[in-house]
Amino acid sequence: MLIRVMYVSQASGGITTTVTSSILETAKAHNAVNGITGVLCQGQDIFIQVLEGERKALNRLLARIFRDSRHKEIEIVLLQEIQDRMFPLWAMAHVNISLDEPMIKLNHPEFDPFTANGAQLYEILVDLLQQSSPIN
Numbered sequence: 001m002l003i004r005v006m007y008v009s010q011a012s013g014g015i016t017t018t019v020t021s022s023i024l025e026t027a028k029a030h031n032a033v034n035g036i037t038g039v040l041c042q043g044q045d046i047f048i049q050v051l052e053g054e055r056k057a058l059n060r061l062l063a064r065i066f067r068d069s070r071h072k073e074i075e076i077v078l079l080q081e082i083q084d085r086m087f088p089l090w091a092m093a094h095v096n097i098s099l100d101e102p103m104i105k106l107n108h109p110e111f112d113p114f115t116a117n118g119a120q121l122y123e124i125l126v127d128l129l130q131q132s133s134p135i136n
């Protein structure tokens with residue numbers, strides 16, 4: 001059974017390149033072995049991550065991510081069973097987002113990751129991904 005989970009969180013300190021590289025390095029190695037795919041977006045000290053995979057493997061990973069002191073205020077905003085993956089090829093892609101980006105302001109003026117509803121936030125993310133070049 002495949003599920004998709006999306007959460008938002010706040011970086012504990014500033015998000016530095018070192019923090020990001022270290023997260024992505026672990027994520028890629030671990031996710032590839034565990035059949036997990038997804039995307040990590042970050043901007044203005046906020047993380048938005050979508051993870052897809054087998055329910056058991058994903059729950060184990062979430063438990064680890066929740067314990068990670070590099071972020072806080074972690075909120076799951078979407079959890080759904082899925083038939084197909086949205087990100088089948090990415091063990092973990094990475095996108096930098098700016099909440100001041102014209103596309104976000106124009107198409108989603110009300111955008112606030114901590115109050116937007118999950119489906120909305122997921123749509124915004126897919127929009128963003130189409131207009132950016134994720135690194136994977």
Ligand SMILES: Cc1cc2nc3c(=O)[nH]c(=O)nc-3n(C[C@H](O)[C@H](O)[C@H](O)COP(=O)(O)O)c2cc1C
Pocket residue numbers: 023026027028030031040047049051061064065066068070071092
């Ligand atoms: C925002 C964020 C996203 C993360 N995403 C992943 C991920 O997709 N896969 C992964 O294995 N670890 C991810 N991590 C790292 C885990 O929290 C954890 O450090 C790592 O899995 C090693 O776990 P361990 O120290 O219990 O061995 C992420 C951490 C943060 C802060």
